[in-house]
Amino acid sequence: MISGARHFSALAARLRWDPDAIDLAADVDSWRALEPGLRRRLTVLLVGFCVAEHHVADELGPFAAAARDPDMAAAFAAQRADERGHARLFDRVAALILGAPGQDARSRRQFVRALAPAAVLDLFERRLPQAASALAADPSRLVEGVSLYHLILEGVVLSAGQRALLAELGDGLLPHVRQGVELVERDERWHVGFGLRCMLDLRPEPATVESLVRQGEHAIDAWGAVVPADIRSRMLAQHRRRLAAVGLLPAVDDHVAAGGAG
Amino acid sequence: MAETQLWICELCGYVYDPAEGDADGGVKPGMKFDDIPDDWTCPVCGASKDDFSPQDDVAV
Numbered sequence: 318m319i320s321g322a323r324h325f326s327a328l329a330a331r332l333r334w335d336p337d338a339i340d341l342a343a344d345v346d347s348w349r350a351l352e353p354g355l356r357r358r359l360t361v362l363l364v365g366f367c368v369a370e371h372h373v374a375d376e377l378g379p380f381a382a383a384a385r386d387p388d389m390a391a392a393f394a395a396q397r398a399d400e401r402g403h404a405r406l407f408d409r410v411a412a413l414i415l416g417a418p419g420q421d422a423r424s425r426r427q428f429v430r431a432l433a434p435a436a437v438l439d440l441f442e443r444r445l446p447q448a449a450s451a452l453a454a455d456p457s458r459l460v461e462g463v464s465l466y467h468l469i470l471e472g473v474v475l476s477a478g479q480r481a482l483l484a485e486l487g488d489g490l491l492p493h494v495r496q497g498v499e500l501v502e503r504d505e506r507w508h509v510g511f512g513l514r515c516m517l518d519l520r521p522e523p524a525t526v527e528s529l530v531r532q533g534e535h536a537i538d539a540w541g542a543v544v545p546a547d548i549r550s551r552m553l554a555q556h557r558r559r560l561a562a563v564g565l566l567p568a569v570d571d572h573v574a575a576g577g578a579g
Numbered sequence: 580m581a582e583t584q585l586w587i588c589e590l591c592g593y594v595y596d597p598a599e600g601d602a603d604g605g606v607k608p609g610m611k612f613d614d615i616p617d618d619w620t621c622p623v624c625g626a627s628k629d630d631f632s633p634q635d636d637v638a639v
Contacts, residue, residue: 318585318599319623320592328592503590506624510591513623555625558603562593562622568602 319563322388322518325511329395332507334500336406341413344491348414355485361543362482363415363494364429365437367407369475370501371426372441373466374400376449380466383456385518392511399504406497414494436539440470460519464529467512471505472559473533474540477552479505481544513563526565530557582611585634591624594634 348356377397384390408425411417417425430438444465452462479502486495516526533556537549560566586595595601595615600608601622606615612631619628 318594318596320587320594324592328589506591506626510588510593510623514592559593559623561603562601 319510319513319517322386322392322511322514325392325507325514326388326395328507329392329399329504332504333398334402336402336409336497339406339409339493339497341409341493341497344414344493347491351490355490358543359482359485359491360415360432361434362478362485362540363407363410364432365434365478365540366403366475366482366501367411367417367426367429368433368438369441369470369478370400370404370407371422372445373470373475374404376445376466379449379453379456380459380462383452383459383462385459389515389518392514396508396511399508403501403504406501410494410497414491434539434541434543436541437474440474440536440539445470460516460521460525463512463515463519464521464525464532467509467515468529468556468560469532469536472509472512473552473556474536475505476502476509476555477537477544477548478540480548480552481540484545484548509559513559513565516565517563521565526560529560530566533557582609584612586612586631587634588621588624588626589630589632590626591621593621593623595631 351359374397377393377400381390381393381397384393404422408422411425411429412419415429417428419425419428430442448458448462448465452458479498482498483495483502486498533553537544537553557566557569561568582597584597587593588595595612597611598608600606600610601619604619604622606619612628615628617628620626621630
């Protein structure tokens with residue numbers, strides 16, 4: 318069972334935080350002192366988030382317009398406010414920590430995207446805008462949009478990247494960057510929950526839900542080696558478990574009993 | 580009498596219903612929230628059991 322859409326707007330209001338209030342400049346000296354291999358891995362993850370958070374903030378508009386009721390539209394609007402904050406945080410990371418040149422977020426993003434994994438760029442610069450455009454043209458395609466945006470990109474790709482970042486920053490390195498990533502990761506939890514709420518309301522075809530498992534298995538590799546195998550495995554298991562927990566997929570035990578696996 | 584108290588994950592909005600349990604989490608239908616093992620995690624977001632509250636106490 319998952320809460321109704323109204324719950325998520327109230328939750329977002331309770332959790333709201335200010336991305337400009339985090340003192341990222343205090344981490345600059347620590348960043349420069351990092352072991353080069355760790356700095357390279359963190360760079361890949363951080364530039365990926367710079368690109369991804371910009372696009373998830375930018376492409377959410379058609380989702381609110383296609384919402385089936387005012388509560389769902391309000392939750393999409395609350396989510397969009399979150400995503401703008403996340404994009405702002407990672408733009409500050411690009412400017413202050415990664416030293417990206419440029420007078421504005423767009424020019425800094427152009428600089429950092431050259432360092433991002435190609436598969437991350439493909440998901441967020443091509444597939445997500447494509448899905449958002451299709452949704453803008455045909456609001457009945459909301460289930461496809463939520464499937465990609467909330468359940469694959471947020472529930473699998475970004476969640477895996479956040480877990481990898483937090484694992485790399487687990488020894489007190491870059492405490493202010495870590496604080497920001499923790500807050501982003503906390504927000505993403507309700508975004509995924511809200512995505513499941515939308516899916517239940519939209520009643521997708523079983524084949525659509527089953528394809529989400531396969532899409533997740535493919536998308537989890539987008540980050541490459543900077544997301545360790547154990548995190549990929551855990552995030553894929555969580556992806557399947559959450560679909561089953563709200564009744565979109567049969568539980569593994571039920572699936573086996575029905576002769577679907579084993 | 581069967582347990583009916585619902586518990587909600589304060590981070591993601593998942594609601595634990597003892598009537599349903601959590602099959603993939605090893606929790607059979609009918610199990611009270613208090614009886615779920617402490618290492619159980621939210622099936623939606625992976626939060627700990629401590630992140631749940633009785634549903635009456637949070638806005639839904």
